[in-house]
Amino acid sequence: xxxxxxxxxxxxxxxxxxxxxxxxxxxxxxxxxxxxxxxxxxxxxxxxxxxxxxxxxxxxxxxxxxxxxxxxxxxxxxxxxxxxxxxxxxxxxxxxxxxxxxxxxxxxxxxxxxxxxxxxxxxxxxxxxxxxxxxxxxxxxxxxxxxxxxxxxxxxxxxxxxxxxxxxxxxxxxxxxxxxxxxxxxxxxxxxxxxxxxxxxxxxxxxxxxxxxxxxxxxxxxxxxxxxxxxxxxxxxxxxxxxxxxxxxxxxxxxxxxxxx
Numbered sequence: 598x599x600x601x602x603x604x605x606x607x608x609x610x611x612x613x614x615x616x617x618x619x620x621x622x623x624x625x626x627x628x629x630x631x632x633x634x635x636x637x638x639x640x641x642x643x644x645x646x647x648x649x650x651x652x653x654x655x656x657x658x659x660x661x662x663x664x665x666x667x668x669x670x671x672x673x674x675x676x677x678x679x680x681x682x683x684x685x686x687x688x689x690x691x692x693x694x695x696x697x698x699x700x701x702x703x704x705x706x707x708x709x710x711x712x713x714x715x716x717x718x719x720x721x722x723x724x725x726x727x728x729x730x731x732x733x734x735x736x737x738x739x740x741x742x743x744x745x746x747x748x749x750x751x752x753x754x755x756x757x758x759x760x761x762x763x764x765x766x767x768x769x770x771x772x773x774x775x776x777x778x779x780x781x782x783x784x785x786x787x788x789x790x791x792x793x794x795x796x797x798x799x800x801x802x803x804x805x806x807x808x809x810x811x812x813x814x815x816x817x818x819x820x821x822x823x824x825x826x827x828x829x830x831x832x833x834x835x836x837x838x839x840x841x842x843x844x845x846x847x848x849x850x851x852x853x854x855x856x857x858x
Contacts (some may be wrong), residue, residue: 605620705724777790
């Protein structure tokens with residue numbers, strides 16, 4: 598049984614699950630799906646093409662499914678797909694995909710703090726935190742267990758690997774590999790993210806392998822291509838090292854630079 602305020606505007610074409618609470622002055626359009634146990638706070642707009650999973654909380658002033666801010670958009674049918682157990686705080690904007698069938702995807706158990714903007718066709722994994730005022734441009738890819746501190750700006754088409762951390766105020770237009778800390782303007786490598794690797798129960802021995810891999814990438818004199826070959830030759834194999842190698846091999850926009858000095 599749902600608890601829907603009579604001061605909310607909810608399309609009869611929207612598909613609602615069970616035990617949903619919708620506060621006054623919410624606006625929900627036709628082609629929207631909302632899963633069980635979601636809470637939609639006042640002054641939220643959930644627009645055509647949005648699919649919310651279960652147990653999500655969307656706070657005041659947020660707009661989910663906004664039209665893409667992309668000059669290529671011609672009014673096609675596209676989507677925002679949000680998983681389960683996400684907290685979307687005040688004034689968050691999430692744009693839907695640009696082209697027919699395109700999707701902006703938010704996984705499960707993410708926290709999007711006040712003022713976050715996720716642009717068209719971006720794909721976000723699980724258990725991520727996006728700090729106040731963070732802006733993510735279109736066609737980005739973000740892994741799992743990533744932390745964006747406040748006011749981070751990610752430029753279009755870039756990627757962030759698993760368990761990476763971006764420091765406050767950072768702007769970047771190249772890929773940020775997994776398991777590292779990065780920050781500054783210009784952005785640069787700040788070392789392995791030992792705190793998050795420990796929190797995710799990555800063995801100390803494996804953490805040393807990760808550190809050795811990045812020593813070859815960021816502190817050597819070789820090209821990225823040759824550094825990857827060295828990792829494959831010199832660093833013991835394992836899921837985390839394979840994740841690093843795969844990420845680096847597919848970095849079409851290049852990766853961030855090493856520490857200076």
